[in-house]
Amino acid sequence: MRIAELLPPPAHYQLDVIPFRAQIFEGDGTTPFLPYNRRDYYKIWSISGPAKLHYADKSVEINKPALIFSNPLVPYSLEVFSDDRSGSMCVFTEDFLKTKERLDSIQESPLFKIGSDQVFFPDRAQLSFIYTLYEKMVSEMESTYIYKYDVIRNYVNLMIHEGMKMQPALSDVHHNNAASRITSLFLELLERQFPIDSPHFVLKLRKANDFAKNLSIHVNHLNNAVRDVTGKTTTAHITDRIVNEAKALLRHTNWSIADIGSCLGFEYSSYFNNFFKKNVGVTPLSLRK
Template identity: 30%
Template sequence: MLKLDFGKFFIVEVEKLIRLIKLPVPPIRSTTHTFIFLTDGEAVMTIGSETYTIYKNECLVVPAGQVYSFNNVDQNHGYLCNFHNDFIIGKFGKNELLKDFEFLRVWGNPRIHLDKQTAKFVRRLLKRILLAYSENGLANLDIIQSYFIAMLCEVNRVYKPVSVSTKTNAVSITNRFRELLVDRIRTNHRVTDYASELNITPNHLNKAVRAITGKSPTKWIDEAIVLEAKVLLYQSTLSISEIAAEVGLFDSSYFSRLFKKYEGVTPIAFRKMIEMS
């Protein structure tokens, strides 16, 4: 199903892809964007620390840099596209275009409901893209890229952001904080670190993030550390103390307490659960 250069772009029917995947898919960090559109059924996926369910005529987006996982063999039909930023930029796209698609940012709303007409357009475009990709892969780059950008524009037309707050400054601060969190989580664990990078006071950052997300920056940081640790527990053979050091916590006892606070079990018990599954 996957052609050459699949690290740049590929498209598959979800019902065919799921047959090739060994479940559960553990927490992994995406280095490219994943876009799912369902034509029937439902799909459940955890993105970051939140779990989302989508149904017919809905999309789910995992932005590059985000951690995701899923456990179930869902009964569904639709399309899954995986693509690099470079695929959007080229003959028909520019850097500025990426900024228009908020759903490709780590702070965007990953769940998008399409109205009936938009769903029909998106389905036709994805069907055409799949046909071109199946025939000659990215040898049909011009056709695939132009239709794909058109499809993203259709989705963007009905996209609704997570926050409808009129506190635009607080929204901007929160979004920038969440982007920094993805890049700096292994080294920056203090609210003061992020406030300094954003050139605001820790108190200002705390108020802004709480107002928009309902969670403190400290909780966002803690959850991101635990999520990063889960990726390493699944994907590496590092010891617990080595994983603690990888996420920037050199006190393995504190790391274990923090992990248990959010997961209900210690990192050692979590790894044993992985080995038994």
């Protein structure tokens, strides 16, 4: 597994200080912490699958290597079906790509514009070129070259142009019924709470009833809709997201385990320990060590 950690721990994420991050991860059962849902981050990422990418009005099956362009204003949820996956990712702010020659907003670009096609399935040659660009970005970030961000900016623009040459994924499954709309809203509400960037934050929506109340529907209606659309229960989605956030905080912050449990909505450390061990198989302290 190769990971280039190019930013401080999540508690100190400030892309105005270090405006870019890139990493490559290979299938060994683990995936690095990816701040995919920060509202100020643009992402260009690849994943080998199998997985399903859920947007508000559609889902895309990822059954082969995919290249994805993510606008921070467009919520999504990635459902993975195997730990044996690999991929690459670069994360940056809008200001990172702005230069004297380019003053237009990246949100108006064909690949990041809301409503545009954002998922592509590259062919073998395109995959090779994309992976080479990621390797060059990672290598450049590790260098001491004073103008390395200018070089990386060119690599990012090459990635964008490569995406514009591709045909968008045609496996979209559009959902127009009530169950799909309810599920999309639920997933968006769930993702809005993350990532947690302060030990003083307390997770407010932790149970299916909490989400049902915010959506003004009966909890049974919510549970049935989510299960019908995703094949997973509402509780399973919530549990998986809390577990993933707990892992990230344990690995990438120096917060106490009690503080992490508290911000995730557990009144007592023992409750958090029991929840974590039940779902992960080890205690929070064991994972951190």
